[in-house]
Amino acid sequence: METSPTKILSFHLSFLLLFLAITRRGASVFATSDTRVARVQCNGSIAECNADLEMLMESDVSRRFLQSKKYISPGALKRDQAVCNSGAKGEAYSKSDDCLPPESNHYNRGCSKIYRCRDGS
Structure with a gap:
């Protein structure tokens, strides 16, 4: 069987x-x-x-x-410092030698030192 x-x-x-x-x-x-x-x-x-x-x-x-977040947001930085490279996620803030924005030509608004305003205020 x-x-x-x-x-x-x-x-x-x-x-x-x-x-x-x-x-x-x-x-x-x-x-x-x-x-x-x-x-x-x-x-x-x-x-x-x-x-x-x-x-x-x-x-x-x-x-x-x-x-917690794994990156630094632009709001966490100091007010008088520019955010380099738009603060893109994962990119270094000091990638280039000069990370300040171009000079501003607006006459009728307040301006921070980092934006290089004409009147220097």
Whole structure:
């Protein structure tokens, strides 16, 4: 009596699925029973009962660090300094020798020193 390769393969697959189902269910039962036991045995405050879990939680500082921007925005620079190369993302601010803008010829508005106004105000 010979068995075909498909019957052997189907037997192995069904055995594997049954094994995975049993181990998955067993793992969930153990996890829930452990947490129940831990809760029953702890009579202290919430911080005392969860002291071992505290270091596993993400801290506020690490979240702020990950949310921070990775470049300097033009608004973060000093007011009396020109932004070189338009402050493009990822480019150096001092790429060229002279990064000041061309002189401004407007007579009727205030002007910063960095824009080289005629009246020098």
